[in-house]
Amino acid sequence: MVWKPDVTVAAIIERDSQFLLVEERIGGRLVLNQPAGHLEDGESLLEAVVRETLEETAWHFTPAALLGVYLWRSARAHTTMRVAFIGSVADFDSTRRLDPPVLATHWLTREQILSRREQLRTTLVTRCIDHYLAGRRLPLEAVAHDVQHAVP
Numbered sequence: 001m002v003w004k005p006d007v008t009v010a011a012i013i014e015r016d017s018q019f020l021l022v023e024e025r026i027g028g029r030l031v032l033n034q035p036a037g038h039l040e041d042g043e044s045l046l047e048a049v050v051r052e053t054l055e056e057t058a059w060h061f062t063p064a065a066l067l068g069v070y071l072w073r074s075a076r077a078h079t080t081m082r083v084a085f086i087g088s089v090a091d092f093d094s095t096r097r098l099d100p101p102v103l104a105t106h107w108l109t110r111e112q113i114l115s116r117r118e119q120l121r122t123t124l125v126t127r128c129i130d131h132y133l134a135g136r137r138l139p140l141e142a143v144a145h146d147v148q149h150a151v152p
């Protein structure tokens with residue numbers, strides 16, 4: 001059997017010491033997460049993080065750096081590979097509906113996030129914030145900006 005983790009992207013967005021998080025209902029539970037989602041077929045990692053941030057927050061995201069690549073294993077032994085990007089948002093679209101299962105967005109400090117630790121979707125939420133606050137930044141050039149296709 002071939003092991004295939006899900007590939008996801010996440011946006012780490014900080015403004016005035018607050019981080020942009022989404023509140024979503026997953027498996028009947030309200031959880032907090034960074035704007036994040038699955039890579040779609042034919043899409044680059046950068047295209048995915050821009051799309052997911054817009055769909056989940058109605059903010060237009062501009063990636064500035066790669067934070068890192070993370071593996072997370074769920075209690076039911078399912079593995080996700082998360083590629084996290086740092087960036088900024090602008091041009092909020094107040095008319096845009098947030099993609100389900102997102103219910104709301106919140107700007108929260110690290111302390112506020114820690115006080116709601118039991119509500120975090122995964123431990124990657126705080127791990128990515130802590131790596132960001134520690135100054136971790138990798139150049140975007142480390143990530144391919146396009147999808148290569150097989151030559152016929």
